Amino acid sequence: MIIQTDIVDLDTATGTMRCHVYRPQASGTFPCILFYSEIFQITAPIERSARILAGHGFAVVVPEVFHELNPIGTVLAYDDVGKDKGNNDKFTKPLEHHDSDANSMIAYFEQQSYCTGTFAAMGVCIGGHLAFRAALNERILSTYCLYATDIHSNTLPCQDGNDSFSRAGDIQGELTMVWGKQDPHVPTEGRQKIYQQLTETERHFSWHELNAQHAFMRDEGDRYDAELALYCYKMAIDQFRRTL
Template sequence: MIIQKHNETLTTPTGDMQVTVYRPNASGAYPAILFYSEIFQQTTPIARSAQILAGHGFVVLVPEIFHEFNPQGTVLAYDDVGKDKGNADKFNKPLESYDSDNQAMIDYLNDQSFCTGKIGSMGVCIGGHLAYRAALNPSISGAFCLYATDLHSNTLPCDEGNQTLERCGDIECEMVMVFGKQDPHVSPEGRRLIHDTMTQNGVDFSWNEVNAQHAFMRDEGDRYDAALALQMYRNAVDFFHRCL
């Protein structure tokens, strides 16, 4: 499908948040995906991922996840300076602020004639965590989480008892979890903890461990695995067409 895009500025309790909206050109109403980036925000690989999803018949929203700490339009470089800044932002933003960001996007979508009101979430790296976090909201009908970081370690700031993984029993939608076996950011022990915690809490989820490194979806850099990335896009599209 041919797609279009535009930016929206949404009001949240922690300040204005710029969101890029990708959606089909053809008239009609489409289900939506909240698509969460890595710590670098909306880089060109993230934009291309959003375009791929939108081209399969979805409205895709890409928020600036660290809007509290950066001017609108900020994109961090894939270098040490960008990594240090992104990680600093990550450890300074409470998880509760993402919850209000998510609700602002859901409210926006519910007001748009081009959206059916069915909404899913998807993300990579910290975005995988945020897609998982979004699934705590009952408005989310399916979450596809790629190599989600900081779930097993409980290292992101939040109120006591509000860590994402320990609240997984509140999730009502179907989940897909994808991890690379060679990913140093989520150890085998960490993956087992996530799997076992979700199982013990009765979460409806599928589990995929592939022979890949962290950020294998990113089509820049030497960790990119094009064949696996294509497989994951197909899986995600099929999943969201079914759930949404």
Template sequence: MMVTQEIHDIPTATGTMRTYLYRPSAEGQFPTIIFYSEIFQQTAPIARAATLLAGHGFVVLVPEVFHELNPIGTVLAYDDAGKDKGNEDKFAKPLEHHDSDTEALVHFARSLAFCTSYVGSMGVCIGGHLAYRAAINPDISAAFCLYATDIHSNTIPCEKGNDSLSRTEDIQGELTMVWGKQDPHVSSEGRKLVYANLEKTDRNFSWLEVNAQHAFMRDGEARHDPALAIQMYQGAVAFFHRLLK
């Protein structure tokens, strides 16, 4: 399908959040995927990923995940300065604010005539964590989480007992968890902790560890693995077609 792009500034509990919308140009209604970016917000690789997903029959929303902390439209560069600012933002924004962002995105999606009521989440890096976190919202039917950081380490600020690992039992939808075995940001011990918690809470999930580094989905850089990326996109499309339609 050909894809139409739009920009929307939507209200949240913590201020206006710019959200980039990608949707099939065809007539009809389509399920929604909230696509959470890396710490750099909507870079060119994130925009290309969103376009690819939308072309398979989804409305894709890419929110500015740190909208409270930056001017609207901020995109950080893939350099040391961008990484430092993005990490600063990551450790400054509490999970509770991400929760209210998700609520606002679900409400926005369901207000659109071309969206069905079904909503899923997907993300990479911190966005993988936010896709996982979004799934504690009962309106999220499916979450596809790629090399999710900071779940195992509980390093994102939140109220005591409200970290994402502790809230796993509140996830009602189905999860797919994808990890790079050579990813230094999530160790083998960290992955085992997340897996054990999903097992303990009897969640409905699939688990995949691949021989790849962190950010292997990001095209245009040395760690990118094109073959694996295509496999993940195909898996995500099949996953969301099964659960959101």
């Protein structure tokens, strides 16, 4: 499919949030994927990933995940300065604000003429965590998380008892978790902890551990694994077509 790109500035509980929307040019309605970026926000690799998904028949919404903490349009560089700023943002914004962001996106896009009103979530790195977090919303029918950070460690700010790990049992839709076994950000013990929590809460989930490093989906840098990236895109697209 040929796709088109729109920019939408949404009102949220914590201020204006810019979203980039990638969707087919063809007439019709399409399921909506909330696609969450890394800490660097909407970089070129994130945009290319969103275009790949949209080209398979989805309306893909990419929010600026730290909109409260940066001027609209901020994109951080893949360098030490960008990493330090992004990590500072990650440890500053409460999870509750990400929840209200998701509510705002769902409320807006379910009213758009090109959306079916069905929603999924997908993300990479911190975005994998935010997709997992979005899955707590009953409107999210299907979720695909890639090397999600900070779930096992409960290191993101939130109210007591409202961390994503403790609330895993609230996820109602289908969930897929994908990990790189050579990823130092989520060690074996952390992955096992999450797996046990999802098992004990009897969630509907699939689990994949690949021989890959952190950020293996990002098509810039020396950790990119093109074959595994294609494999994961196909898994995600197949899941979303089946569940949405």
